Amino acid sequence: MTQQLLVRYDSFDRAAFDGDAENRSNAGVSLLQLWRGDGSHWALFGINDADKARDWLDKTAALGHGPSEHHFLETA
Template sequence: MQLLICYETHDRTAFRAAHGETRERRDQAGLTQLQLWEEAEAPNRLWALYGVSDRDKAEAWLAEKSSLSSQLSGLDSHFLATA
């Protein structure tokens, strides 16, 4: 299973720094970052793809307030399964 997240940020550079600092917490939630993209037409919108080893932990991670919260104006997430 994968988790695709669209992060709407206030400042792409500050978000990327905060995102890097939260790696340990994502690891504890069973998430492995597979890819991080910056949207070409909207530079403050980033997309992340994570491998998910435990959906319950991943959902808890999404629900908690993290150090990323102050960097975000929005977040849209989708759990995906290989078809």
């Protein structure tokens, strides 16, 4: 099964998001799709390791530019 991570950003800083690309890559998190609508941005990521992805989420939250909510998903 493929694991993915869906996140919502209420406050989105494109420069910070782009600057975090290497950290995402090191955590095995790769951007699949980015949407915006209704004042929020949504991103769908492919993940290789859920624990590393959780660590990345914790670090981005501590730095103040993490997502407002997130959901781990698996293909059905």
